[in-house]
Amino acid sequence: MVKKVLKFGGTSVGTSERIQHVAKIIKKERFAGNKIVVVVSAMAGKTNELINLSKQISEEFNKREMDVLLSSGEQVTSALLSGALTEIDVKAKSWQNWQIPILTEGEHTNSRIINMNIEKINEYLDDDGVAILPGFQGISKKGDITTIGRGGSDASAVAIAKIFNADSCEIYTDVDGVFSTDPNKIPVAKKIEKISYDEMLELSSLGAKVMQSSAVQTAMMYAIPLEVKSTFTERKGTKIFSQENIDYSKSVTGVAYSKDDAKLTIISVEDKPGVAANIFEPLSKAQINVDMVIQNISSDQKTTDITFTVKRDDVAKTTQILKNNSKIKYKEIIHNNKVAKISIVGAGMVSTPGITYRMFRALSDEDINILAISTSEIKLSVIIEEENTLKAVKKLHTIFDLD
């Protein structure tokens, strides 16, 4: 008998019909003899609706009460889904954060799950029941309701899978799985059958919005097998394992690209210890998310050029902060607002020679100029002019046999 955690996202439970459909999926899993713990999100749109209400009252809405407010969304879904299961003769029961309880620590609106009492739920599973749990929430040691940040139902599902020692954690969503690149833009994109946690993390952080990064990290840490699949088709999804369990026939798993990037270069900044910290600390404090950072060895040993990327909306603010920063000396700041980051990701890259060269050659064949390069063990990213994005992605997708 296999113990599974099934997580259903907001669009999967967005209407009463969809909740009835989800109930049928659960029934099938249950009647196949599995022990099922279900984790649900709020119905699509619900959380935004509640946030809007709170904003109408205050832009700085009290965080304790924000958690009380938002946690009601998953409560509604858990009750509706449990009722839908009962209706089709599946023994089921909703459990609220305080009834379990799901213990969290950390700040309101940004806590994390640390433990959970599983005894009563395990008894219920042994007694052939399906347990429906609310994602995204828990209670603090003081007994207050807490939430674990937007999109946190993925993190809930993985934490719950870990605490229950589940055999797998299946993330049901509105896409078929993880793709080799964006299927909306590149029609030859293919669904990836198996992918490692590392690759999934790189793809997530590169804009593939299939699963929350922190949830993948937790799954990796505790080696919980994940599967991302669609609620709306019967197709197989993407399985996410540890690297050693994957047979890499292909060196590159996927091609990702980011939108709305801008590149800034600080020309002839002093090359001395602490200069990078002096540049980036004020940006971080201003909540500016700096992505790629590239610094070459300086030619004259005294000054160097530092290039980095930020979101396009942050360019003006970033420039202003750099100009007001009395701790750094430099000649000038130049920026290019219309760049894109193209990345190839693959756990097999490290063991396959020539990947880097093949990427650069391919881009050159298409007359695409590379503005900056950054590499990690399983990822290779380049910055190019934005207008070349799709051309580059298509080319790379083809030459690395992903079509």
Place this chain on the structure above:
Amino acid sequence: MVKKVLKFGGTSVGTSERIQHVAKIIKKERFAGNKIVVVVSAMAGKTNELINLSKQISEEFNKREMDVLLSSGEQVTSALLSGALTEIDVKAKSWQNWQIPILTEGEHTNSRIINMNIEKINEYLDDDGVAILPGFQGISKKGDITTIGRGGSDASAVAIAKIFNADSCEIYTDVDGVFSTDPNKIPVAKKIEKISYDEMLELSSLGAKVMQSSAVQTAMMYAIPLEVKSTFTERKGTKIFSQENIDYSKSVTGVAYSKDDAKLTIISVEDKPGVAANIFEPLSKAQINVDMVIQNISSDQKTTDITFTVKRDDVAKTTQILKNNSKIKYKEIIHNNKVAKISIVGAGMVSTPGITYRMFRALSDEDINILAISTSEIKLSVIIEEENTLKAVKKLHTIFDLD
């Protein structure tokens, strides 16, 4: 220092603006030096929205899960109101049913509050905080969420006022108070300043939808002073006391009328013990609500006529049940689908001679025929042709000095 329970109904908290307005009312009460416990309903429309979702899934939605579902409505309001109070610098905190806890007994969707742990909330009040509690709900001894029936927030407020030993319980709603008759139909209707629990109960059961009858009953049982007032005006509301605290300058307090009534008469039914039980037991089992019942002394000592009223929609079903009832013998059943019940209510009636006569004379002066009469200590009801309803109400309102 006065301890007050303030209850705000669904329309009073129906939008974020209204919640902000309610926060101001509470701030005023709090800064006047009172200890304030607030009981809130779900935002107007919310409960129906959730019920509709459940009905889309099942007409016989699981009752345990129905309670989980519906209780989320008051949770949302309590969080929004508490956030709105914090925003205007009033110390406030929402408490959920399980955090208090509010203990209930009885069936799911129809429980009643039996106790509550008030220690922590009293400490919070002593510490100048305002406690926001969800109406309409509690938890069972088993730790499941329960609700106390539609409109149950009034009952919650009164039960909470009793358990806290509050000095008063104020019901904020969308009308100015209790009126001498329906102000929408009879413009000369006047707001009643003071009314006894008994009179309020008669008026409630006669169709004045200002407050839930069971809540008034509880308040009467424990002598909790009530006040019904508008959230949207600064006008004084209606105070509801025990009878001995009211000075009756007027013998009649209000004129009520019911709509959609029908009158049935069973002609020449056998006059023997048990016949009434034989007639009404099957009707009760079929959920038919029988209102007035009139039986005269029989002239021939063998048969009598029994007249009673039911809602118009139930006439066909009632007639069918009577015809299928083999336990009763009668000559025929006649019915009149277009009747109305007009009642005068007043705790002073019993001590004022001639009220009955004056009512009958007034109706006769207007050429209104009385089809049936029923009296109690503080109420006198007559059945008349429906077309005469407004004429009768206006006349009675005038002659009993209510204009």
